[in-house]
Amino acid sequence: MTSETAEHPPSAGATARRTAPTATISASALQANVALLSRTGAITALVGALTHDAWGHGAAVVDEAAQGAAGGSLVADGPLRKTSPWQAAAASLFGLPGSEGRPVLRLTGAVLSVKRLFAGEGVSYGYTHHAPTDTHVALVTGGYAQGVVRTLGNHVDIAIGGVLHRIVGRVAMDVCVVDVGDALVRRGDEAVFFGDPAAGEPSLAAWATVTGLTPREIVTVVGQRAYRIVGT
Structure with a gap:
């Protein structure tokens, strides 16, 4: 997956590619x-x-x-x-899951490319996922080197444009693959791994359930490995 298809050109104002996801505090x-x-x-x-x-x-x-x-x-x-x-x-x-506080850390990546995937084709290492039907997949910044645990592949969703899409296949070191179906997803689009469920964003709780790690273990690794910034 090295290039976009013509039907999914870069989004307007797409920023320079960043190899690490962003942890916004x-x-x-x-x-x-x-x-x-x-x-x-x-x-x-x-x-x-x-x-x-x-x-x-x-x-x-x-x-x-x-x-x-x-x-x-x-x-x-x-x-x-x-x-x-x-x-x-x-x-x-x-603001970890189960507490009274508001989530403080929000993890986002960026779409690097989008391409067509035909029924039966596999993605990522070992082909642990094969497309059941023709679809599109996006390559998104963020992998196990930044705390996106490998076991999340095929089990959790991330949000792109406010729509949830499943991470498919094995998570790689710096990127992961997301099945976006026929949604209009373009290079440069923001992908939300987890954030504030009250705002309709994926919850860190799902990560804890799938990986068996505690929320504090996950945010500690993510916050120290991702590109961290302070937001509003």
Whole structure:
């Protein structure tokens, strides 16, 4: 898959190709979660939440939000005791599935190319997926090197243009293949791996279910391996 078909030209204003997906940290969601924890008093359990680069969210960014909204730093002075209250408060701070907080980390990739796939043809390493009917597949930035776990192939959906499409075949090191059917998908289009379910985006919960990893394990790897930026 190295070129687009004529029926799927690059989207208008398509940006330069990036080999790594983007992990966007929502500053507003982070501040809202800090404020929530401050109101409930749970913020006191969060000292030390900056370990592992604040679970991949960026220690400096998270501590700045805590100092701005709660008036205190999350830097631990002594040994960190990872108690149940600490785990629950940290999950809410980052808006992980099952918590009261808003999701802070949103992982997106970009469509590199789109091509025709005929019934019976296989995709990716080992051909673990064969097209049941004629379709189109998109090559999307984001692979296991950036935390898009290999076992997600054939099991989870990503959103392109607000429509869910299944990742098919084995996830490669830096890219994955997505069955987009007859949808108008073009090079440069944004592909949302996971984000805020309230906004109609795929949930991190599905990743945890399929991989057997905890949400905190997934976001820690994704946040440290993807191209991380701070958004609104």
